[in-house]
Amino acid sequence: MLVFLVLLFCLINFTLSLAFQIVLFQFYFLASFALGVVSFYCRNKGQKSRLEQASLLCGLRKDKPQSV
Structure with missing residues (x-):
């Protein structure tokens, strides 16, 4: 009994x-x-914000008119 316990x-x-x-x-x-x-x-x-910064620098954003 003790062994079982x-x-x-x-x-x-x-x-x-x-x-x-x-x-x-x-x-x-x-x-x-x-x-x-x-x-x-x-x-x-972070990559998206860097991509947005790069597109802002290149003037590729659609909400900003591109200077010709």
Whole structure:
């Protein structure tokens, strides 16, 4: 009976630690995914603003009349 209780305790302990590791891994994966999305969005936003600045310099904006 005592051996059975010890084995049951070890099994519960192993299951809880495994579940905790899985939850921790999922949290790490979601955090890294969110960080990647945010950095990708910020990088694209920066490229867009740089593209707008370049088009302003070249006079390619449609809202600004081009000087001939």
